[in-house]
Amino acid sequence: MDQDKVKLGIAPIAWTNDDLPDLGAENTFEQCISEMALSGFTGCEVGNKYPRDAGVLKKALGLRGLCICNAWFSAKFTSEPMDAVLEELIAHRDFLHAMGAKVIGAAEVGNSIQGLDVPIFDAKPVYTEKQWAAVTNGFNEMAKLAEEKEMKLACHHHMGTGIQTEDEVERFMENTNDNVCLLFDSGHFVYSEGNEEAGLRILKKYIHRTAHVHLKDVRPEVLKRVKEEKLSFLDGVRLGTFTVPGDGSIQFEPIFDILETNNYEGWMVVEAEQDPSKANPLEYALKARKYIREKTGL
Numbered sequence: 001m002d003q004d005k006v007k008l009g010i011a012p013i014a015w016t017n018d019d020l021p022d023l024g025a026e027n028t029f030e031q032c033i034s035e036m037a038l039s040g041f042t043g044c045e046v047g048n049k050y051p052r053d054a055g056v057l058k059k060a061l062g063l064r065g066l067c068i069c070n071a072w073f074s075a076k077f078t079s080e081p082m083d084a085v086l087e088e089l090i091a092h093r094d095f096l097h098a099m100g101a102k103v104i105g106a107a108e109v110g111n112s113i114q115g116l117d118v119p120i121f122d123a124k125p126v127y128t129e130k131q132w133a134a135v136t137n138g139f140n141e142m143a144k145l146a147e148e149k150e151m152k153l154a155c156h157h158h159m160g161t162g163i164q165t166e167d168e169v170e171r172f173m174e175n176t177n178d179n180v181c182l183l184f185d186s187g188h189f190v191y192s193e194g195n196e197e198a199g200l201r202i203l204k205k206y207i208h209r210t211a212h213v214h215l216k217d218v219r220p221e222v223l224k225r226v227k228e229e230k231l232s233f234l235d236g237v238r239l240g241t242f243t244v245p246g247d248g249s250i251q252f253e254p255i256f257d258i259l260e261t262n263n264y265e266g267w268m269v270v271e272a273e274q275d276p277s278k279a280n281p282l283e284y285a286l287k288a289r290k291y292i293r294e295k296t297g298l
Helices: 029-038 054-062 082-098 129-147 166-174 186-193 197-205 220-228 233-239 253-261 281-296
Strands: 006-010 043-045 067-070 072-075 103-108 152-156 180-185 210-215 266-270
Touching (some): 054 067, 067 266, 072 129, 082 129, 103 210, 166 180, 186 210, 210 253, 220 233
Parallel strands (some): 043 067, 152 180
């Protein structure tokens, strides 16, 4: 891959978990970004311990040769008025723009179960026609606001939401404007569909609307337990459903091939939430960086 086009980042969720604050509670912001840089990454996403003052954050990251490439935005078009969601998006957009980011990764979580103590598969929400209209219209409006700052709005398909399965991602992409992009997440597709082919089909079809990539691996033995024991998404995180590329079952070569063949430009971000007491963040960051280097030359 061309290092002038494709950049490598890593998410702080391996050090401190926003949804499970006890995971990595002992890890500081400074330790997190220092170990990111030490591992050989040049970008990162935003975690709950990051300073929200753009100047303070820029200085801390700049000392380590890092920059911000994206930050999760919780859209709630299924539960809140559009105007309220768009107002929150503008503030989020302006912070990311001040940090130099070009992408806003958003997931519709108005009726998501990802943070609830319910079975991640059995309790999954399914949108009504009215909800589909609210979500697709809302994302179209967010994309317009992103373009005002020359940024891209990318939808993060996610377990426990109404945009999770291959069919749901397909419907979302078909019913939104071309400036609504995809945040492709390798792990969430395998988690949802039980195979790698579904994600590859979506990535091939929408590669030219793909603005951001999350590299996430899965441990099939843990995923099997989550299904059989009807566990929640967060139960699975604690047990180790996710891991870094090269440590689970996903074959990443086909993903890298699609990206390279189609001249993808943007970030590939290692995002693998685990319990830091079981999976040392620095050790796993180094493992991921080595694997990506071996497979892509980056």
